[in-house]
Amino acid sequence: MKYLSYRNCWKRLVDIAGALLLMLLGLPVVLFLTVVSFIAFRGRPFFVQDRVGQHDQIFRLLKFRSMRDGKGLTDDERLTAWGRFLRESSLDELPQLWNILKGEMSFIGPRPLLVEYLPLYSSHHRRRHLLRPGLSGLAQVMGRNQVQWPRRFSLDVFYVERCSFLFDVRIAWLTVHKVFRKEGVYDQANKVMEPFQGYDNY
Numbered sequence: 001m002k003y004l005s006y007r008n009c010w011k012r013l014v015d016i017a018g019a020l021l022l023m024l025l026g027l028p029v030v031l032f033l034t035v036v037s038f039i040a041f042r043g044r045p046f047f048v049q050d051r052v053g054q055h056d057q058i059f060r061l062l063k064f065r066s067m068r069d070g071k072g073l074t075d076d077e078r079l080t081a082w083g084r085f086l087r088e089s090s091l092d093e094l095p096q097l098w099n100i101l102k103g104e105m106s107f108i109g110p111r112p113l114l115v116e117y118l119p120l121y122s123s124h125h126r127r128r129h130l131l132r133p134g135l136s137g138l139a140q141v142m143g144r145n146q147v148q149w150p151r152r153f154s155l156d157v158f159y160v161e162r163c164s165f166l167f168d169v170r171i172a173w174l175t176v177h178k179v180f181r182k183e184g185v186y187d188q189a190n191k192v193m194e195p196f197q198g199y200d201n202y
Contacts, residue, residue, distance in 0.1 A: 007131065007163045014168075015107055015132075019100040030094055033064055033086070040082045041065045046095060051112035054132045059104040061112055062095040090179045096135050108168040109134025110156035113196070120198050121153065128156035131163060141174035145193035150202050 004010075023030075037045030044065060051061040066083025067075065079087075086092035099105040105112065112133035121128075138159040139152040147155070159167070 006165045010165070011106060011163070011168070012103070014165075015100050015105075018107055019097045023097050023101070026094065026097075029091075033091060033094065036082065037064050037086075040080065041068065047092075050115050051133070052115055052118060052129060053104050053112060054129060056118065056126075056129050058115060059099065059112075061105075062098055064092040064095060066092050093135060100135065104132070106132040106134050108136060108159075108171050110137050110159065111140065117196050120196060122199070125150075125153035125157060127160055128153060130160050136171060136175040138171055141171055141178055144178065148202055149196045150199060 034045050047063045047065040047067075048060050049063075050058050053059045064086050066080065066086050067078040068080055068083075070078045083092070096105055100107060109131050110128040110133055118126075137156060139147055139155040142155055159171075
């Protein structure tokens with residue numbers, strides 16, 4: 001039956017079981033990273049930001065902080081050595097297991113992006129919000145930050161329209177491969193991905 005399909009039922013059950021397991025197994029790592037980040041960022045180890053979730057619902061995404069404060073500085077200048085390590089290893093994403101457990105995210109799906117991007121999407125690309133956003137997704141395994149924005153959105157929609165258990169398993173496997181090789185964390189100029197400012201820029 002449709003309501004018992006993978007995308008409508010079993011995907012969520014896999015997310016809950018996987019998040020609980022990883023939170024238990026990864027607790028010592030999370031505690032260690034929290035302590036180091038607490039010291040590195042003067043008592044503020046976590047970064048919390050509004051992001052767009054399923055059906056355009058706004059939620060608070062949780063990450064380990066990777067940038068220091070600094071008015072007038074670019075994102076690349078604010079990125080610390082510890083923050084660069086967290087990003088390159090993808091360990092900064094670990095707190096999002098809590099977002100998954102709460103039902104705001106999934107392990108696999110389009111990455112949750114900034115609220116200010118909402119009015120900039122085409123009607124087709126906005127379909128990326130039909131599913132819960134993911135810790136990883138098709139666009140990430142196809143190049144992460146090296147993929148230009150319109151292409152990333154198209155990959156997200158492609159995933160949403162073809163979501164299946166085997167597709168998720170394949171993306172998860174490729175994600176592990178990418179993380180260990182640290183591929184695509186930065187764009188071709190070795191900089192943090194530039195914000196999306198509309199299609200006229202591509």
